[in-house]
Amino acid sequence: MQSFLVILAITVEEGTSKKTGQAFRIPKAQCVLRNDDQSVAAVGVLNIPKALEEVAKPGLFTGTFALVASTYGESKGEIVARLTGLVAVPPSALRKGAPVSACYGAADLLVWLSGLRPCAGRGPVAQR
DSSP: OEEEEEEEEEEEEEEEOTTTOOEEEEEEEEEEEEOTTSOEEEEEEEEOOGGGTTTOOSEEEEEEEEEEEOOSSTTTTSEEEEEEEEEEOOGGGSOTTOSSOTTOOHHHHHHHHTTEEEOTTSSSEEEO
16 A cells, blocks of 8 residues: 655654563654545654664655554554555656645645645745
8 A cells, every 4th residue: 555645753752661671762753644636634643664764754755554463552453554665755756736846845845734735926825
């Protein structure tokens, strides 16, 4: 399963396991999950697997997910989606007229998330 993700920020949860006494470190991405038509599907937090830590940073991505049985926490035993791949979407790959400007940065992402779209040459933004 593949989805568009806007990563807004990365945080790191660190602590010591009550069960094993071992230290843990879990990077988490605060995200907006987008549908194919760019509407908001969900807003939430994704755990970033160790293999994707270098790739995960604020920006627009396609994320690949797998369904797995959770082995820890409140969702232990439940089937959950886990992030398995993360590919940055370069601005040049967006179709013409897409709601993210050709050179997106933090301000452009906030405009896109708000439901406005950049409007070149006609003021800062236009309502969809």
